[in-house]
Amino acid sequence: xxxIVRIPVLAxxxxxxxxxxTGCKRLEARDxxxxxxxxxxxxxxxxxxxxxxxxxxxxxxxxxxxxxLATAYANEVVPNxxxxxxxxxxxxxINGFLEVLREHPDDVTSMKQIAALYFDLNKFDQAKQWxxxxxxxxxxxxxxxxxxxxxxxxxxxxxxxxxxxxxxxQDDGEGNVKMPxxxxxxxxxxxxxxxxxxxxxxxxxxxxxxNYDDAMQYLNLMDRRKADLSCGNDAERKADLADAxxxxxxxxxxxxxxxxxxxxxVNGVVMQQ
Numbered sequence: 001x002x003x004i005v006r007i008p009v010l011a012x013x014x015x016x017x018x019x020x021x022t023g024c025k026r027l028e029a030r031d032x033x034x035x036x037x038x039x040x041x042x043x044x045x046x047x048x049x050x051x052x053x054x055x056x057x058x059x060x061x062x063x064x065x066x067x068x069l070a071t072a073y074a075n076e077v078v079p080n081x082x083x084x085x086x087x088x089x090x091x092x093x094i095n096g097f098l099e100v101l102r103e104h105p106d107d108v109t110s111m112k113q114i115a116a117l118y119f120d121l122n123k124f125d126q127a128k129q130w131x132x133x134x135x136x137x138x139x140x141x142x143x144x145x146x147x148x149x150x151x152x153x154x155x156x157x158x159x160x161x162x163x164x165x166x167x168x169x170q171d172d173g174e175g176n177v178k179m180p181x182x183x184x185x186x187x188x189x190x191x192x193x194x195x196x197x198x199x200x201x202x203x204x205x206x207x208x209x210x211n212y213d214d215a216m217q218y219l220n221l222m223d224r225r226k227a228d229l230s231c232g233n234d235a236e237r238k239a240d241l242a243d244a245x246x247x248x249x250x251x252x253x254x255x256x257x258x259x260x261x262x263x264x265x266v267n268g269v270v271m272q273q
Contacts, residue, residue, distance in 0.1 A: 029059035033068065040072060048072040067110070070096025074113055079120040090117045108137050115147065124151045142209035145201045149218055152198030156191045156225045163187050175227035175237040184231040195226045211258055216251035220244045 036051030052069035059065065073093035078086050094117055097110040104110075115130035128151045134144040160171055163183050169176065179187075199222050205215040223244035230237035 025058050026062070029055040029062060029065065032058065033062075033065055036068060036072070040068070040075075045072050045075045049076070066096055066099050070094075070100065070110075071113065074117055077117060077120050080122060082122075087121065090121055093117055106137055108134055108141070111137065112144070115144075119147070119151070124155060127151060140208045142205045142212055142215070145208065146205040146212065146215045146218070149198040149202035149205065149215065149222065152194045152201070153218055153222050153225060156194040156198065156222075159190045159194075160187060160225065160228055163190075173224050174241060175224070175230060177234070177237065179228075181231065184228070188229050188231060191225060192229060195222060195229065198222050199226070211254040213251045213254040213258060216247050216254055220247035220251065223247065 032051045032055035036048045036055065039045075039048040039051060049069065049072045052065055052072055055062070055065040056069055070093045073089055073096060077090045077093065094114050097114050100107055100110045111130055111134045115127045115134065118124070118127035118130065128148055131144045131147045131151075134141050135148075138144070157171075160176070163186055164171055164176060164179060167180060167183055169179060176184075199219065202215050202219045202222060206212050206219070209215070221244075223240050227237045227240035227244070230240065
């Protein structure tokens with residue numbers, strides 16, 4: 001899954017945001033903030049962190065400095081790296097976004113950043129809970145719905161691989177008809193709710209963004225996890241696999257349409273120039 005994009009506003013100049021600042025401390029904080037943004041734009045995240053931290057120290061009441069500091073920390077986090085330093089950096093970023101939320105409880109950007117950080121740390125339950133908070137704030141957020149579906153599929157896939165490995169089997173992506181009945185029943189217990197919830201949220205994502213090809217591709221993958229749960233009902237298994245294949249075709253069509261639209265936009269800009 002594509003990592004959630006870190007706050008793009010950091011790539012823009014911030015002078016307008018702090019133009020009304022008054023007082024020596026605020027002016028110094030503005031200078032540090034602008035220097036931090038310049039470092040951030042050059043992907044010098046450690047330098048940016050230093051400037052943003054100085055800005056926070058100079059003027060703790062200015063909310064944007066905390067948002068920028070947390071974002072710079074977030075960009076230092078390495079996905080899937082299980083180390084104390086990586087965990088510490090992620091927690092510092094999370095704490096920063098929580099500080100922003102204490103002042104602005106409905107800040108969806110901070111909620112998404114926290115969810116992304118937990119996802120990077122493979123803490124899927126926490127990541128899902130924060131994406132659900134995003135959906136409370138904005139029920140039509142297709143990316144949040146998509147991410148909940150991805151998390152559910154990831155957990156269901158891990159369950160399937162583990163259960164099959166115990167029987168010296170590998171996932172075939174076609175319903176695994178050769179797995180023992182007990183293994184299938186165990187998977188039903190573990191994965192039924194995950195599959196149902198994941199399909200629901202992925203379908204919501206497609207409803208809110210009709211050309212969401214990534215969500216369609218995960219619906220294909222989720223239908224294949226659903227096929228695992230047929231437990232001897234071959235007609236049900238084949239129906240799930242047919243649905244999966246249908247989503248493959250839809251995803252290919254949507255991706256092609258998205259690429260054509262992007263090319264038209266680029267060509268339009270070139271023609272105007």
